[in-house]
Amino acid sequence: MRGGGKRRTILLDSNKKVESSAQQHNVTKLEEEKEPVMLAAEASAKKWKNWWIRTITTFMMIGAFFTILASGHMWIILMVTAIQIIVYGEVVQIAQAPAKESQVRWYKTLSWYFFVSSMYFLYGESIIYYFQEIILVDAFLLPFATHHRFISFVLYVIGFVFFVANLRKGLYKRQFAQFGWTHMALILIVVQSHFIVNNILEGLIWFVLPVSLVICNDIFAYVCGFFWGRTQLIKLSPKKTVEGFLGAWVCTLVFGFLWVTLLMHFDYFVCPAKELATSAWRAESCDPKNPVFTFKPYAIPEVFAPITDYAGWTTVWIAPVQLHALIMACFASLIAPFGGFFASGVKRAFHIKDFGQSIPGHGGMTDRMDCQFLMGLFASIYYTSFIKTHNQSVGQILGLIVGNLSPSEQLELLNRLLTFFVNNGVLHESVLEKCGANMILP
Amino acid sequence: MGSKRKSASKRRNNNNSQEEFISSSSSSSILTKREQQQQQLTGNESADDQQGTHTSSTINNNAPVLLAAEKSGKKWKNMATRTFTTLLMIGAFIFVLASGYIWSIVAVMAITTAVYREVIQIAHVPAKEKSVRWFKTMSWYFLITTEYFLYGESIIYYFTEIVMVDKFLLPFATHHRFISFMLYVLGFVFFVANLKKGQYRFQMAQFCYTHMALLLIVVQSHFIVENILEGLIWFVMPALLVICNDTFAYICGFFWGRTPLIQLSPKKTVEGFVGGFIWTLLLGFGVTTILMRFDYLVCPVQDLGASAWSHVSCDPKNPVFTAVPWTLPTYAVNIIKYLFRKDITEVWIAPVQLHAIAMACFASLLAPFGGFFASAVKRAFKIKDFGHSIPGHGGLTDRMDCQFLMGFFAHMYHQSFIKTYSVSVGSILALTINNLTAREQIELLERLQMYLSNQDIINSELLASSSMNNIIQDAREKLITSSYY
Numbered sequence: 035m036r037g038g039g040k041r042r043t044i045l046l047d048s049n050k051k052v053e054s055s056a057q058q059h060n061v062t063k064l065e066e067e068k069e070p071v072m073l074a075a076e077a078s079a080k081k082w083k084n085w086w087i088r089t090i091t092t093f094m095m096i097g098a099f100f101t102i103l104a105s106g107h108m109w110i111i112l113m114v115t116a117i118q119i120i121v122y123g124e125v126v127q128i129a130q131a132p133a134k135e136s137q138v139r140w141y142k143t144l145s146w147y148f149f150v151s152s153m154y155f156l157y158g159e160s161i162i163y164y165f166q167e168i169i170l171v172d173a174f175l176l177p178f179a180t181h182h183r184f185i186s187f188v189l190y191v192i193g194f195v196f197f198v199a200n201l202r203k204g205l206y207k208r209q210f211a212q213f214g215w216t217h218m219a220l221i222l223i224v225v226q227s228h229f230i231v232n233n234i235l236e237g238l239i240w241f242v243l244p245v246s247l248v249i250c251n252d253i254f255a256y257v258c259g260f261f262w263g264r265t266q267l268i269k270l271s272p273k274k275t276v277e278g279f280l281g282a283w284v285c286t287l288v289f290g291f292l293w294v295t296l297l298m299h300f301d302y303f304v305c306p307a308k309e310l311a312t313s314a315w316r317a318e319s320c321d322p323k324n325p326v327f328t329f330k331p332y333a334i335p336e337v338f339a340p341i342t343d344y345a346g347w348t349t350v351w352i353a354p355v356q357l358h359a360l361i362m363a364c365f366a367s368l369i370a371p372f373g374g375f376f377a378s379g380v381k382r383a384f385h386i387k388d389f390g391q392s393i394p395g396h397g398g399m400t401d402r403m404d405c406q407f408l409m410g411l412f413a414s415i416y417y418t419s420f421i422k423t424h425n426q427s428v429g430q431i432l433g434l435i436v437g438n439l440s441p442s443e444q445l446e447l448l449n450r451l452l453t454f455f456v457n458n459g460v461l462h463e464s465v466l467e468k469c470g471a472n473m474i475l476p
Numbered sequence: 477m478g479s480k481r482k483s484a485s486k487r488r489n490n491n492n493s494q495e496e497f498i499s500s501s502s503s504s505s506i507l508t509k510r511e512q513q514q515q516q517l518t519g520n521e522s523a524d525d526q527q528g529t530h531t532s533s534t535i536n537n538n539a540p541v542l543l544a545a546e547k548s549g550k551k552w553k554n555m556a557t558r559t560f561t562t563l564l565m566i567g568a569f570i571f572v573l574a575s576g577y578i579w580s581i582v583a584v585m586a587i588t589t590a591v592y593r594e595v596i597q598i599a600h601v602p603a604k605e606k607s608v609r610w611f612k613t614m615s616w617y618f619l620i621t622t623e624y625f626l627y628g629e630s631i632i633y634y635f636t637e638i639v640m641v642d643k644f645l646l647p648f649a650t651h652h653r654f655i656s657f658m659l660y661v662l663g664f665v666f667f668v669a670n671l672k673k674g675q676y677r678f679q680m681a682q683f684c685y686t687h688m689a690l691l692l693i694v695v696q697s698h699f700i701v702e703n704i705l706e707g708l709i710w711f712v713m714p715a716l717l718v719i720c721n722d723t724f725a726y727i728c729g730f731f732w733g734r735t736p737l738i739q740l741s742p743k744k745t746v747e748g749f750v751g752g753f754i755w756t757l758l759l760g761f762g763v764t765t766i767l768m769r770f771d772y773l774v775c776p777v778q779d780l781g782a783s784a785w786s787h788v789s790c791d792p793k794n795p796v797f798t799a800v801p802w803t804l805p806t807y808a809v810n811i812i813k814y815l816f817r818k819d820i821t822e823v824w825i826a827p828v829q830l831h832a833i834a835m836a837c838f839a840s841l842l843a844p845f846g847g848f849f850a851s852a853v854k855r856a857f858k859i860k861d862f863g864h865s866i867p868g869h870g871g872l873t874d875r876m877d878c879q880f881l882m883g884f885f886a887h888m889y890h891q892s893f894i895k896t897y898s899v900s901v902g903s904i905l906a907l908t909i910n911n912l913t914a915r916e917q918i919e920l921l922e923r924l925q926m927y928l929s930n931q932d933i934i935n936s937e938l939l940a941s942s943s944m945n946n947i948i949q950d951a952r953e954k955l956i957t958s959s960y961y
Contacts, residue, residue, distance in 0.1 A: 184892035187885070191842060198845045198852065201740060206856035214684045217691065270671055369661060372668045379668065383676035412657070419654035424911040428920050431907055435924065438899040441933045446637075447901050448928065451921055454641040454909065460918070460951050465944075 085260070087395035092253070095393070095402070103242065106313035110234055110241065115153075118227045120399045122149055124390040125219045129212050138209060140200055145216045147193050152220050155186035156228040164235050164307070222407060230410035236417060237324075239303040243294055243359060244413040247366035248405045250289045255282035255371075270378045283367035290363035291356055298327050298355055326354040326421050358421060365412050366405075373408035377401070542733050542745060555730065557868035562723065565866070565875070573712060576783035580704050580711065585623075588697040591873045592619055594862045595689045599682060606678060610670055615686050617663050622690050625656035626698040634705050634777065636902030640909045650910065693880065700883035706890060707794075709773040713764060713832060714886040717839035718878045720759050725752030740848045740855070753840035760836035764829055768797050796827040796894055831894065838885050839878075846881035850874070914955055922948055 102113045126145045162169055162179045169179045178185065201209055233240040259278030267274040297303045302312075304327055305320035312318065331349040377400065381387065390398020435444060455461040572583045596615045632639055632649045639649045648655065671679055703710040728751025729744065737744040767773050772782075774797055775790035782788050801822040804812075812820050850873065854860065863871025908917060925944065929936040 181892045184888050187888040191881075191885070194849075195842060195845050198740075198848045199738075201848075201852045203739060206852050210853065210856050211681070214688045217688060218684050221687070221691075268669070269673060270668070369665060372665050375668045375671075376664070379671045379676050380680060383680045408661075412661075415654050415657045419651045424907075428912065428916050428923065431904060431912070431920060432923055432927070434899055434904055434907075436927065439901065439904070441928075441931070443901050444924070444928060445933065447904060448921075448924055448934075450637050450641050450901065450905055451908065451917075451924070454905075455917075455921070455951070457641060457643040459643075460914070460955065461947060465947060 081260070084395065088256075091393055091395050096249070099245075103238070104314035106310070107234060107238070107307045108310040108312075110238070111231055111310075114227055114230055114234070117399060117403060118223060119149075120390075120392070121403055122219055122223050124398050124400045125223065126216065128384055128386065128389070129215045138202070138205055138212070140196075141209075141212050144193060144197060144200075145212075145219075147196075148190070148216055148220060149224065151186065151189040151193060152224045154189065155182075156224065157231070158182045158186065160228070160232055160235065226407035226411045229414035230406075233410060233414050233417065235307045236422070237304055237306050239294070239297050239355075240413060240417050241410075242297060242303060243290070244362060244366065244409045245406060246293055247286055247290050247363050248370055248409050250293075251282045251286045251367050251371070252405070254285040254289075255279060258282055258285070268375060270375045270382070279367075279371070283364075286363045286367045287360060290359045290366075294356055294359035298353065324421065324423055326358060329353045355421075358416075362413060362416065365416075366409055370405040370409040370412070373405045377404035542729070542736070542743065551730070554868065558726075561866055561868050566719070569715070573708065574784035576781060576786075577704060577708070577777050578780045579783075580708065581701055584697055584701055584704070587872060587876060588694060589619070590865075591697075591862075591876055592689060592693050594871050594873045595693065596686070598857055598859065598862070599685050602678075606675060608672070608675060608679060608682070610666075611682055614663060614667060615689075618660075618686055618690060619694065621656065621659045621663060622694050624659065625653075626695070627701075628652045628656065630698070630702060630705065634902075636906045640902075640905050646909070696880040696884045699887035700879075703883060703887050703890065705777045706895065707774055707776050709764075709767050709828075710886055710890050710894075711883075712767060712773060713760070714835060714839065714882045715879060716763055717756055717760050717832075717836050718843055718882050720763075721752045721756045721840045721843070722878070724755035724759075725749060728752060728755075738848060741851045749840075749844075753837075756836045756840045757833060760832045760839070761829055764832035768826060768828055794894065794896055796831065799824040799826040828894075831889070835886060835889065838889075839882055843878045843882040843885070846878045850877035915952070918948060918952060918955070 102109050126142065130142055158178075159182065162182060169175050197209075197213060230241065233244070255274065255278040257278075258281030259273070259275045262277045262281070263275030265276040266272060267276050267279050301319040302314050304323060305318065308318065308320075329351040330353070331351055334347065334350055377389075381389070388397030389400035392399050393402060396402055435447065439447065449466075452461065452466055456463050456466060572579050596612070600612055600615075628648075629652065632652060639645050667679075667683060700711060703714070725744070725748040729748030732747045732751070733745035735746040736742055737746050737749050771790065772784050772788045774793060775788050778788075778790070779786075801824050803822045804820065809819075809821055812818060850862075854862070861870030862873035865872050866875060869875055908920060912920065925934070925939065928934045929939050
């Protein structure tokens with residue numbers, strides 16, 4: 035079928051691929067020549083057999099997920115780290131095979147070295163940011179915290195210098211390709227996972243919700259495609275259908291709304307991590323909670339008046355987090371799948387069927403997690419931008435002003451504050467002339 | 477050597493490079509199908525590797541001719557060209573520097589864009605051949621998105637007090653990262669939707685290449701811009717150290733170069749490397765001692781439009797610029813007394829001079845690896861130079877390749893060991909606008925005014941007569957009725 039050379043052994047199974055066709059991800063070249071068989075149109079027995087395997091492993095994974103979820107922040111972070119390591123290992127492995135034959139030694143070592151350096155940098159940043167009061171008072175840890183970025187930079191430069199010194203005539207292109215591959219893997223896997231860890235520390239709901247939305251979207255896309263899938267969605271993943279895509283979107287919206295309404299009542303999910311040794315049974319509470327979790331009354335629009343008057347409802351209580359969940363569900367259904375398509379593209383580019391073999395019926399860990407990274411990144415940035423509150427009080431800021439600014443700086447601050455209010459229409463323009471900093475004593 | 481031969485060889489090389497890129501990137505460099513082609517690549521590379529990266533030796537298959545051993549006439553003629561363009565570039569550099577912060581930043585941005593363009597250009601030709609449309613557009617789109625993100629971050633950080641008070645700019649500042657992220661996602665989605673059967677590997681390679689170019693060029697140059705904003709000396713000094721190292725490595729190699737340094741750049745010699753190191757240490761120390769006396773170079777940016785002729789001053793300066801006395805150990809005192817008949821017991825050294833020595837070490841020993849990296853990229857794609865903008869030197873990338881890594885290092889070093897963090901009007905304004913509710917902001921205004929009037933910093937009678945209290949009360953009431961409260 036194709037030329038030899040060292041290749042992953044799964045491709046030898048490609049002949050058997052014709053039978054096991056219920057996977058949604060890749061289709062080998064042989065099948066590309068035939069019309070891809072939609073799930074909904076497949077022969078019953080074959081279809082349902084695969085359905086069984088996938089369902090069992092899906093339930094097992096979800097069960098494991100919930101167990102770890104209840105075990106506490108630290109275990110969840112460890113789980114994310116473990117998944118990262120597995121996914122990175124799978125991805126690096128793809129570029130490894132040719133390295134062995136062309137005597138590029140050190141590729142694997144260097145990849146893992148860069149991985150460890152990146153983890154050191156990223157996890158260090160998180161720890162320093164979230165656990166300042168513990169790190170900064172410790173005499174041993176303080177210099178590591180103060181010079182964290184420089185230390186991380188030096189570690190990176192060591193790897194860089196080693197790479198350059200190890201370049202061999204005749205292998206430049208391959209070595210550069212591997213260098214680029216390593217960096218892309220670091221950016222797309224490690225950096226994005228870092229944002230997921232930050233989500234965990236901000237409050238478990240900001241981890242559980244996005245992850246659940248992606249899982250839900252995957253499952254419902256499969257189910258809807260199973261029963262009604264007819265039109266192909268994108269050439270990259272020929273088994274995905276438009277009906278599955280849209281059906282999943284609707285289901286994810288509904289699921290997201292209901293799920294967040296349930297989760298928001300539990301302090302364990304809502305409160306930021308103050309210390310790492312928590313669990314579902316020893317949950318601490320936090321006060322004040324983020325205002326997005328507070329229900330507010332909204333007047334029902336007149337359009338629905340006839341129905342609601344009949345039922346006796348006058349206002350509807352909605353918490354902002356429910357609306358945020360709808361937006362996240364939209365991203366999970368419409369955009370996060372492109373992370374999956376990207377991974378499919380990578381698999382096609384290198385003619386492999388799956389990234390690994392860890393999970394029966396699903397392929398490797400990367401195949402399951404490919405959409406999660408993009409979703410986690412989105413959740414983190416969305417949260418930081420629209421939801422996060424930084425707790426400062428008037429007194430704290432006043433203390434900073436009085437303690438640290440010179441009188442002329444204080445006057446400048448006054449002026450700029452007045453300008454801000456004037457620009458936002460809170461105060462009238464004349465305020466600046468009358469009450470601005472011109473009122474210095476002669 | 478005739479210029480005709482030179483251009484013919486360049487043309488041939490460029491053609492070779494394009495072919496190689498097409499053939500070997502479609503089988504990419506990761507899982508190659510065609511082992512025979514690999515043999516061919518190896519064969520080609522060993523022949524072409526003999527050419528130097530910087531000078532103009534003829535194409536031959538013999539051992540590289542080191543500069544010190546070259547024929548006099550050719551060597552000196554080349555040196556004249558290089559010296560002339562070097563002096564021209566240094567002159568331009570000083571002129572831009574004196575023109576002000578904003579012009580320096582514009583110059584860095586222009587150089588970044590030019591270098592990015594040179595690097596992307598290499599990959600563009602095969603893209604056109606394969607009719608992968610949108611490659612160039614996407615590369616530029618990602619460049620603009622990245623620049624928007626990075627420069628936005630800098631502007632928000634350094635000019636908080638201007639950005640945060642403006643009604644139009646504020647939401648862009650508060651949600652800057654989200655906006656940048658969505659812009660990137662747009663590009664990502666477009667890329668994925670545009671993947672074509674049969675071209676997956678090539679397109680993936682392009683994607684990877686674009687991102688590496690962004691990381692190594694755009695992100696690193698952004699750190700250089702941050703250096704400018706922290707104080708021009710943190711831009712000038714690292715740049716001069718690299719230029720100095722390059723120049724003296726060339727000169728020492730010119731006169732004494734015998735042993736090759738690294739296979740990647742056959743014309744570089746160990747003598748040149750070590751000579752460059754020593755000279756860079758000495759000159760770095762000397763130049764810093766001069767530069768630190770100019771406020772224009774030392775002060776962090778307050779006014780972007782300032783130039784060398786505006787009277788820039790700052791108070792207090794960063795303590796690294798203050799010379800402090802160091803007592804000399806007794807043996808040194810005795811030696812000086814013996815040699816110079818002078819009684820010197822202490823010497824005044826500013827910490828910045830020692831930092832300059834640390835930076836000179838990096839510039840001489842480690843920054844050159846950025847240059848070797850670029851050389852290797854050229855070899856991998858079988859090109860002699862990234863471009864032809866600068867006579868005698870090649871393209872802009874060839875000149876700037878070490879600068880990026882050095883600028884990155886300078887930024888990290890500065891941030892870790894030199895920077896002082898202090899509360900400023902800008903940072904407090906940011907805290908107030910971002911973190912307080914509207915009601916709390918008004919309360920802060922009131923209390924600030926009360927404090928200032930109590931401290932007699934503002935005139936309390938004027939304050940009372942202006943009926944400020946009524947104005948604030950009005951504003952509060954207005955806020956209660958609107959949901960903004």
